[in-house]
Amino acid sequence: MSTLAQGKADLERASTAQKVADMLRERVLDGDLAPGLRLSEEAIGGALGVSRNTLREAFRLLTRDRLLVHEHSRGVFVRRPSGTDVRDLYAARRVIECGSLRLWDDVAEAQREAVRAPVRQAVARAEQNDWTRAGQANIQFHRGIVGLAGSSRLSDESDRLFAELMLAFRVAQEINDFYQTYVPWNRRIVELLDDGRTTQAVDQLAEYFDAAEQDLVARLEAHQSKGNVKS
Amino acid sequence: MSTLAQGKADLERASTAQKVADMLRERVLDGDLAPGLRLSEEAIGGALGVSRNTLREAFRLLTRDRLLVHEHSRGVFVRRPSGTDVRDLYAARRVIECGSLRLWDDVAEAQREAVRAPVRQAVARAEQNDWTRAGQANIQFHRGIVGLAGSSRLSDESDRLFAELMLAFRVAQEINDFYQTYVPWNRRIVELLDDGRTTQAVDQLAEYFDAAEQDLVARLEAHQSKGNVKS
DNA sequence: ATCGTAGAATCGTTCAACAATCCAACGATC
DNA sequence: GATCGTTGGATTGTTGAACGATTCTACGAT
Known part of the structure; x- marks a missing residue:
């Protein structure tokens, strides 16, 4: 039963955007990406080897988790709580x-x-x-x-x-x-x-x-x- | 003060994906899009005159609000609570x-x-x-x-x-x-x-x-x- | 009737391009 | 000298097309 659930979890772990989001989440929580920092689409997309569209999907996922904030036409930033x-x-x-x-x-x-x-x-x-x-x-x-x-x-x-x-x-x-x-x-x-x-x-x-x-x-x-x- | 806040709210209402998401949200809550219905990217994107990528961003926004559920490689569906x-x-x-x-x-x-x-x-x-x-x-x-x-x-x-x-x-x-x-x-x-x-x-x-x-x-x-x- | 397989439909992702917006540096005006 | 346009340059927003990957459907084999 637990092996089945594990297998299912692995199968669901498919999306590239999801993997990118997981990686970025870790970097943010570890402090490698400091609060307030702007995340450039071009720079990060290039470094990770994913297209801008896919990266933007990853950003949306992290925005949902409140780790990033999205400012229109300005980009996404690591959240900096006040x-x-x-x-x-x-x-x-x-x-x-x-x-x-x-x-x-x-x-x-x-x-x-x-x-x-x-x-x-x-x-x-x-x-x-x-x-x-x-x-x-x-x-x-x-x-x-x-x-x-x-x-x-x-x-x-x-x-x-x-x-x-x-x-x-x-x-x-x-x-x-x-x-x-x-x-x-x-x-x-x-x-x-x-x-x-x-x-x-x-x-x-x-x-x-x-x-x-x-x-x-x-x-x-x-x-x-x-x-x-x-x- | 309230007029300023109002003006700011209007200014922030810029993104196409946001407007599409608002429209779809209304349709879902009004029941025009029934729970369980699959939302085809091509059909809806074509009807609303937005590209697939933009529509997908709108989908992500509504997924965050739990109105839609996203199933990998299967598409997005209007949530159907059990x-x-x-x-x-x-x-x-x-x-x-x-x-x-x-x-x-x-x-x-x-x-x-x-x-x-x-x-x-x-x-x-x-x-x-x-x-x-x-x-x-x-x-x-x-x-x-x-x-x-x-x-x-x-x-x-x-x-x-x-x-x-x-x-x-x-x-x-x-x-x-x-x-x-x-x-x-x-x-x-x-x-x-x-x-x-x-x-x-x-x-x-x-x-x-x-x-x-x-x-x-x-x-x-x-x-x-x-x-x-x-x- | 069940199972497997081919083909169609759809999603996932990439790429290139252009418009819209923001930003920083420069210069004009008072 | 400080404030206020203006001008480029950089970045985001959005589009459209393309192709591999996955799912679904329908057909046919056993």
Whole structure:
């Protein structure tokens, strides 16, 4: 069954535009393509050996995922979240994740474990000072929370929000040290959940968002005046 | 200020692909293009006088809005929501709208009025047996609820969910008579809110979703076997 | 009746070209 | 000297044709 699903996934991985989009997505999330950077059709199309039309299709796919922004007749740019964007992002996350977490007691055990496991992993990574992987585990934690709702549409949208937030982290230059503060917080949330104190856990999550938003916005607006955009 | 924003909106309305997408969106939501219908690039491109590449860009835009689905090497189709899709959709709405409504007491009065007004309008339309406009007002009610969260990303995503739900209504053939049952329900929710009983209002909204989902899924799966897809 | 195969139809992608738009440098005017 | 047109050059927007790849349909073989 799993081999069949795997085979089907491979078969669907056909489109050139899709492959180009995947490659560019990785480059953007890794920071090789900095926020604010303009992506020239000619330069990138030439470098990747695909035609302009195909590249434009790839751009549309990434625009849908909010990694790129399209400005008419000006080109596409790597998204550069502003303070306003971050506030909008966290307002959405508060509703989605707090609402999902409230379902904790009603869902299957496997879904709950998908919340606990990433926190254990994040703690372990943090002890090894591996903040990159700790950050990835942190995202898995939040993905697990949204997964409690059992809606693939909601999970997909959350993934887009997370990706956008990654860009904001990059602009604020706090990729590595950001999670240091919040890993223990997540652990406490899971403890509350396992204690049956779901409401308090939700409150903690809301507070986490308040603190994270405030922190990120502050750092972002400190950096936003500097025109750190590579050409 | 508003005139400036208006002028800017007009200026941004430049792209051909965007205009084609807007036209097609209207045709899909009006039901001229039935769910399940395949949209031939050649036929539509020829009819609208745009090239295939431009049309494909328009398709991508509508795919992002979930009105169309793209199947590799097979073409694009008007989305035809299944029972599974509807359950997913309502799972998302439950989290988003119930979570937003919980913010009722914390938001500005203007935002609350954006929830009340559509209900008054829906009641008035319903009394005139104008179910089409009553349905539109009903959507505005739910848009107002999501607006309480103050996140444009969340509102945009909700609009996409609503659009998808409209397609489900069309498949279930209950465009007109569906709201008849639920308009009074919405009115009761607003009454509870104005009484300061926010928690009960949220519970009512959740029940509304349960009932609507069950109703819609039942009618959908009754119709799904019939291959009512025009070619 | 099922299966496989050939042919038609359609999509995926590329290429070349031109119009429309934006941008940066230059120069004119006050 | 600063602001405001103007002029090219570069880039995007859009088109049309072309061809390989994939899917669909219908026909015929077993």
